[in-house]
Amino acid sequence: MSKVPVLVTGGAGYIGAHAVLALRDAGHPVAVIDNLVTGFRFAVPDGVPFYEGDIEDADLLKRIFAEQGTRAVMHFAGSVVVPESVSNPLKYYHNNTAKSRALIAAVVEAGVPHFIFSSTAATYGTPEVSPVTEDTPQRPINPYGMSKLMTEAMLSDVAAAHALNYCVLRYFNVAGADPQGRTGQSTAGATHLIKVAVEAALGKRASVGVFGSDFDTPDGTGVRDYIHVSDLAAAHVLALQALIADPGESLTMNCGYGRGFSVLEVLDAVDRVTNRKIMREMQGRRPGDPAALISDNSRIKATLPWVPRYDHLDTIVTHALAWERKLDEICGQPSARGPSTSSHST
Numbered sequence: 073m074s075k076v077p078v079l080v081t082g083g084a085g086y087i088g089a090h091a092v093l094a095l096r097d098a099g100h101p102v103a104v105i106d107n108l109v110t111g112f113r114f115a116v117p118d119g120v121p122f123y124e125g126d127i128e129d130a131d132l133l134k135r136i137f138a139e140q141g142t143r144a145v146m147h148f149a150g151s152v153v154v155p156e157s158v159s160n161p162l163k164y165y166h167n168n169t170a171k172s173r174a175l176i177a178a179v180v181e182a183g184v185p186h187f188i189f190s191s192t193a194a195t196y197g198t199p200e201v202s203p204v205t206e207d208t209p210q211r212p213i214n215p216y217g218m219s220k221l222m223t224e225a226m227l228s229d230v231a232a233a234h235a236l237n238y239c240v241l242r243y244f245n246v247a248g249a250d251p252q253g254r255t256g257q258s259t260a261g262a263t264h265l266i267k268v269a270v271e272a273a274l275g276k277r278a279s280v281g282v283f284g285s286d287f288d289t290p291d292g293t294g295v296r297d298y299i300h301v302s303d304l305a306a307a308h309v310l311a312l313q314a315l316i317a318d319p320g321e322s323l324t325m326n327c328g329y330g331r332g333f334s335v336l337e338v339l340d341a342v343d344r345v346t347n348r349k350i351m352r353e354m355q356g357r358r359p360g361d362p363a364a365l366i367s368d369n370s371r372i373k374a375t376l377p378w379v380p381r382y383d384h385l386d387t388i389v390t391h392a393l394a395w396e397r398k399l400d401e402i403c404g405q406p407s408a409r410g411p412s413t414s415s416h417s418t
């Protein structure tokens with residue numbers, strides 16, 4: 073297996089921090105760039121060069137590529153809140169699309185040959201088929217999904233014109249935390265169901281709203297394909313190997329387990345794991361929520377030697393809960409969450 077220096081953008085965020093661990097565990101040298109808008113300095117492990125800065129900063133990127141000998145970029149940095157993208161679309165087209173363009177330009181300029189991009193099932197919008205294959209028409213129903221789809225298109229065009237191959241990974245619903253408890257989701261004011269539910273189980277919220285119970289699903293609540301964040305991180309490391317092995321080939325793959333759980337099934341799992349009962353509040357549908365979103369994962373399974381290790385809802389919830397408890401200890405140390413004062417540190 074080739075080991076190449078990798079720059080992880082957004083490596084102080086939830087999924088990026090898990091990718092940093094997976095890359096390190098696999099023996100790749102890793103560096104992180106993050107502007108800490110939603111990420112945390114404490115999420116970057118000791119010994120990983122950390123550059124506090126923005127992915128649109130061409131001079132900084134040039135310096136990082138030179139200092140680190142970067143051969144691949146894993147691009148997680150971005151804005152991720154769907155309703156916010158509806159109320160403030162220009163923020164999403166700026167931070168996700170325009171700044172991805174700046175990053176890709178710096179990558180091309182420096183001759184970095186491999187690029188892995190965090191895309192999303194939100195690019196499919198409200199698909200008419202289930203499960204969703206990579207060839208299902210992409211019709212985003214919100215600016216977040218469109219901002220990501222535009223970056224997919226840029227990568228495809230740039231790879232055709234320059235010496236770059238890429239892998240687009242379209243994540244379904246990412247949840248859970250590092251099984252060894254090294255990192256997890258620390259996002260302030262999170263809206264993701266499993267994070268919200270474990271916060272409620274630990275008394276940080278009074279209840280969990282169930283957004284719609286009249287969907288065309290077995291129990292009427294929304295069905296999603298929840299993928300453990302560490303299985304997702306492992307897929308990134310394998311995708312990198314595939315890009316290195318065949319520099320003429322680019323890839324686009326769904327990341328999910330190919331099965332779905334309803335909101336009520338998720339809340340039942342949290343009750344089961346904690347042996348408590350979370351208060352549920354039945355509410356109306358959230359705008360733009362599809363009834364069900366389940367991946368067809370046959371392509372990733374056929375392309376990569378990817379064998380999920382944590383495809384079990386109770387395991388995902390158990391790991392999310394363990395991290396939520398640990399987060400209380402970390403938050404007890406205010407300096408750990410405070411903004412960094414240096415422009416970069418290595």
Ligand SMILES: NC(=O)c1ccc[n+]([C@@H]2O[C@H](COP(=O)([O-])OP(=O)(O)OC[C@H]3O[C@@H](n4cnc5c(N)ncnc54)[C@H](O)[C@@H]3O)[C@@H](O)[C@H]2O)c1
Nearest residue numbers: 082084085086087107108109110111126127149150190246
């Ligand atoms: N969480 C999910 O379920 C999910 C699903 C599909 C796709 N994704 C994608 O995965 C990626 C990571 O999401 P996450 O859940 O870890 O979110 P996150 O907010 O925890 O992480 C994003 C990180 O990027 C950093 N960042 C944002 N803009 C930046 C910029 N301009 N320059 C430098 N750093 C910047 C933030 O500080 C943060 O650390 C995102 O691109 C997101 O769209 C997430």
Ligand SMILES: O=c1ccn([C@@H]2O[C@H](COP(=O)(O)OP(=O)(O)O[C@H]3O[C@H](CO)[C@H](O)[C@H](O)[C@H]3O)[C@@H](O)[C@H]2O)c(=O)[nH]1
Nearest residue numbers: 192193194244245263264265268281282283294296335361
């Ligand atoms: O408090 C909550 C939160 C969520 N839900 C429901 O739980 C399901 C999952 O909702 P999430 O907010 O956890 O996730 P989404 O499916 O809305 O979206 C997530 O997964 C998408 C891909 O599937 C995109 O990538 C998106 O960025 C990411 O936030 C939905 O049916 C939602 O209506 C609730 O009932 N109550």
